[in-house]
Structure formats: structure tokens, C-alpha cells
Amino acid sequence: MKTIKVIWQGLGGEGIKTAAIILARTINQQKLFAQSFPEYGPERSGAKTYAYIRISDHEILSHYPITKPSIVVSTIKDIKFDCYHILATDFLEKEAQIFYFPAQKIAKKFKVKYLNLPLLGALIALLEKKYQLDATLTLNSIKKSKKINPEIIRAGYQELNSIL
Amino acid sequence: MNKQLINMGSLCIGCGAGIIANEIIKSLNEPAIFVLATGCLEVGTTTYPHNSWPYPVIHANFGNAASVASGIARARKFNQKINKNLQIIAIAGDGATYDIGLAALSGMAERGEDVLYICYNNQAYMNTGIQKSGATPIGAQNSTLLKWEVEQKLYPKSVIKIMLAHKIPYVAQTIPIFNNDLTAKIKKAINIKGPKYIEILSPCIRGWYYEPKDSLNIINLAVETCFWPLFEYEDNQLKINYVPENKEKISTWLKLQKRFTELSKDKNLIDKLQKQINKNWEELLKENN
């Protein structure tokens, strides 16, 4: 299995690091290996932030920031790579490898501020369609907590699934 | 328990610090662990292979006696056999307290550590050659601040007031021998839980340049001139321990010490100093009532 490489980019304070950790943790509970780590400067919020996620069927040894991603998830309209993109916008549309995804709409529906959970759902949908990730198992393993409402993730998954 | 420094090690004859250390030890009836900062007392009593102390002692660095003591204070609860009244006593000079160790002392006080911190104040870095410290009084001859500005503060900063600002249970100022004041304060402090600060004026025969025959006078006049009043604060409530019947002029104390030779020539400055001492004393009396 070729290693799946995800870059998640946005601004500090948007919960990018949290979302990456949720995904990596749930994947690690399956027979796969996931690695996630953030990249940011000293600012607490507002500055460009990245989270890197690697998914593989064998132990991942490398620790460098991903340079050739398979998927980019982004809340800032930045298309640098030749790969799948999930971009947070206010409409739902597929354009070749780019998925415009209305994360804001879903966040509003659940009365939350952050777009990270809807986008996480969308990412899981894409990972299922293109990389055979067991989305059902993944979604079911995400536990509810103060910061995490699995329903929001599920809603994001369903939304992107509708155009996959 | 009554123990005593076995010998004064290599301390100077008539050293105030040595007298103070012995008075402290004689006032103890319970086990204690001493934390010494680098300075006269430490180097004079712990030169390998000798050790003058009848209690466990640790010396780490110059400015961290308060922090090392904090670590030991927290260690207490992990030893079942420890006497409930084990005293953790940090002893540091004025340099180690006013200057390099002030932050550590503040941290210890702020965290509420159960430590008795004693500052023996000989008013300069005496062990290394009489360098100015934050506690050096105006006009005192020293090897680093060679010329004092007339507008310089007449009194050094008050670590007593800094400790009061931390609202710790016991803050006191004392001096060896006089009225057994030091002994009484040690006995009181060791029965109080929490951070305690006692500052002791420590006459230094070499740095203050006085005659051995004047040793007692140096101590008595420091108190009788109200240059070094004896008082204590329990939970920030003041109690003055000694009120002189006839307050002496500061010049009588300065005259005994050659370190104040230049200062003594400056009548204007002496005047200012006397006024400041009077003012401080009046304020203290007022606060007492």
C-alpha cells in the first residue's frame, strides 16, 4: 500500500491540529498506521498553520513535512499541488481533482464556529472513495467529547459523499 | 538536641555570621536541614574535608538557596519516619538575597513553601572582597561603587517590605546577641508553617573596619540609633520588639566604622541620613499603633 499523504492547511486557532489527531488516532485503532504532526510559528491564532498526516499499512519512519501530498484540505484558497483538494467554500462542486466544500454551511447548522469537523468528515469520505479507507469503522470509532461532536463529522462525510 | 557548630571553621575571629549561626543552632530543639548559599558562612564552615555542621547541609549555587529549600520542603511528605517538626532552614547573605537570589526567594514565598529563610546581612559581598550589594548602605566604602551619588537613595531597597508584599506568615528583622531577640524569633518562627523571612544584621569586622573592642557597641548602637530597628510581622501585623529610651545619633554608630570615614566628613549627607532614619522610625511607631 502506498503511503497516503495529507496536508491540512489553514490559520491557527481553527482546530486543524485537533482534527488531524482525531483522524490519526482512529486510524491507528485499525490495522493501519497513521502519523500526524503540526507545523506552526509562535502565534496563538491567525497565522498559517499546517498539519501533516501519513497513512500506511506499515510503520512510518519518516518525519519530514510532506512535500508531495495525495490530498490537501484547506480553509485558505491555496492550490499549490497537483493532487486532490478539499477547499472550504460556500458551495458544493467537483472540478477535476478539486472539491469545493461548504464547510461553513454545516458548521452553521450545528451552531459551531470551527470548520475542522465538517472538513474532517469530507476528508474521510474522500479517503474511502479513492483509498479504500473503512469510513464506517472510522466514523463509528470517533467518540463524543466536549470538543468533538461526531455528528458534525458525519454530516461533512455525507455532504461530500453526495458528489463523489 | 542542643547542638553547636563544632568549631568556627575558617571564619574570621569575631565574625557576625558565625555568632548568628550558633545562636540559630542553639535555639533549635528539633531536627533541621540547612541549605546554604555561597558566601562567607558557607565557605568558612564547609571546606573539605572539614564540616562544622551538626545537621545535614546542602550547598548548591549562589542564588538558589530558596529553590533548593523548596525542593526539600516538598520532599518531607515522602518520608514516613520524618519528625513532623522538621525544619528546612535556608541561610544566605545579603548578596545572595537582595541580588542574585531575589527571584528565587520571591518564588518560594509566592508558592507558600514551608521554609525558614534567613538572610545574614553584612551589607556587601564580604567573602570576595567587599563588593557593593543591593544592601550596601550609602557612603559605605566598598570595592566596586567607588563614588556615591548624593541623590542616591539613603536607604537600600527593603527586602522586608518585598516579603511583606508576598503576605507570608512571618517577617522579622533582628540582630545577634541583643536582648536575645534573635533566639526568641527563631523559636517563634519554627512553630509557624509556611514561608518565613528573618533578616539579621551581621557585623563584619573586616568589611566594616571596626576595632574588636567595639564589637558589642556596634551591635547595640545599630539598634539604639534606630538604624536597625528590631521588629516582627505576624500575618502582616507589626510588633516593635525594642524601643530605645534615648535614641542615639547615627553619627555615633558611623564613627566606629572606618568604612564610613568619607561619609562622616559630609555633614550635609549625615544630616539627610539622620532625618531619613527619624522619619522611618516615626512611621514604624505609627504603624505599631
Next chain:
Amino acid sequence: MKKISLTGNEAVAYALKQVEPEVISFYPITPTTEIIQLTNKYILEGKMKTEMILAESEHSALSACVGAAACNLRTVTATASQGLLYMHEVLTVASGLNLPIVMIVGNRSISAPLNIHNDHSDTMAVKDSGWLQFYAENPQEAYYLTILAFKITNLIKIPAMICLDGFITTHELTKINILSDKEVKNFLGKKDKQKSLFNFEKAPIFGQLSLPDSYLYFRFKLAKKIKKSKKIIEKTFTNFNQKFQTHFNLIETFNLTTAKNIIIASSSICGTIKETITQNLKEWGLIKITTYRPFPKKSLINICKNKEKIIILDKSLTFKGEKTGHLYEEVKEALFDLQEKPKIFGEVVGLGGKAFSPKDLKKLIQKYE
């Protein structure tokens, strides 16, 4: 044994929970603050009966450890970068007084300029302070080495630093094996009886003034102790490996049975190097330095004996007038007496968190082909 997902910081905190040191004394600094926030949480949840001292500076944090360790307690602190440098004068007191303190360092660059990201300049700046130094490649090793540190320091009575790369390892989430609480407690066993401030009959003294006729003996004694520690570390590693199927050694080798050329490095970069060697650099092997102090001179001589080229990757500068790092200097010195010396080159990479990818490694190798 169980598998869970933890970041490097979480793994260290988990290990501390299982070891349960009596005193933790700490001052927060990026990237290790999280370790103490997590242990604090464990304490509040009643999972650890540890005394937490929130010191007002790193200098005081380590000083409090010195006090507690002198009472024969297991003590820990965690820091990085400027904090580690701020403690420097206390580091030498800790080792000079033979106190088995454990410190976790999240390797971070040093000022100026200010940078919060990874390199090894902080621990390299204090490598000769008399502390043992171990480098963890990933969160798994950080977990195991934290536990090992308590065993090793108890046996040798010298303080130890466990180093993990700031952000790269401290903040990386990955799947790791964890031991059971019982396995950890059994492996650590009871503390040895040693000199303690709580011994009122003996009334010991820690830290005297020592004049020129005696000082040297104390320092040579410490140097000898560190030399002797090599065997004890190897023995402890072997013991741990047997019990828990791990592969700890003073150094780790990768692809060296046939490779004539070697890369020498330490910490997280070794993971990237291993993967790159497997994929496209099969004529190269790797030596990973796990134990930096004491320095594994003999092991290096044995392995480098018949090799052709060695490239040493450093994440620090010595500023001695060349663009070289500390590991380079020490390896060169170690191999100096070899009859037939391999060609030895040094490169400084990754300073201030600059990414080092397989592409960068390949470019570097090409330079020396």
C-alpha cells in the same frame, strides 16, 4: 503490552505516570510544556501521588530537583532551549553531587535569533556538564527511554537527559506500544539506599568548598563514573530488550552488513534516513547514536573499521571557525587512531526546524559520491 496513539509529549507524560516520581519541578517552555500539563492532570485525577512545584524559572526548577533528589527521591523536570541554558550552572551541581535527576529535553534551537523549532544546539551546549544524554528517534523511544532513565540513574547515581526533537517528536502522534503499570514498576524495582539529607544520625553534607589539593579528585571521580556507566547502560538495555522485545543499544545500526558507506546521525532524522536508504540508497548504511554521553567510542571504532565513506549529520554548530557540528568532532576524534581511516565528512542540517527530506539527503549524498 498495549498499542495506543500518543504524541511524543503524551508518551513521556504516560511514562512518568507509570514511574510516579515523587517530585516534579518545572517551568513551562515550548515544546515541552504539555508534558507537565498532562502530568498535572494525572495528579489531579489521583493517578499520580506526585508533588508538583511550579517554579518561577528553570534555574529554580532544577534547583528544587536538586533539593528533593538529595533527599533520595525520584525527581523530574522538563525543558528546552533557553530554559536548559538558564539552568546550566545548576546542571553541573546536580552531576557534581551525584544526584540521579531525570530531565526531558524537547530539543529546540537557541537564541539569537529567537526560534521555537527543532535542532540540537541546546543539549549540545551542555553535553559536557556531567549528565548522561540519550536521544529518542520517535515517540516510542521517548516512552521507553523515559522509563529506562529512572532505572539507569538509580544504578549509576548520575543525572540523565532524555532528548526528543521539539515539534517533530514532541508533537507527532503515532501508534506506540506501552507497558503495563506493573511491568514498569517491576522493571524499576526499589530505589537504592543512598546519601540523603534525611539521615540525621550521619548529618551528611552535599556540596562543600574544595581547595586545589582535593577538587581534582572529585572531578576525576565523576569522569570515571561516567566511563563505568557504559557497561551499566548496556546491561540495563539488554535486560529491557529481553523483557520487552526492544532493540536498545548505545548505538543502532541499519543496513550495515553490506554497505560500505555510512551516515551517522541521531534522533528523528534517522527515521527519514532509514526510509530513504530502504527506497533508494541501498549502498549506504546508518549508525544512529542513541547514547551520546557516555560517548560510544569503542562501538563506533568496531563498526567504522572497514568502511569507505562516512557522512555525519549534525543539528548544531560548534562555532569553532568551521561550519561543523559537535557529533562530527567527536566521531572524528574517535576514529583518529584507526590504521585505515574512512573518508569522514560533516554536514549541518535542520537548524531551527528547517525540514530535511529524502530529497535533501539524496542531494547531500551526491555531493560526496
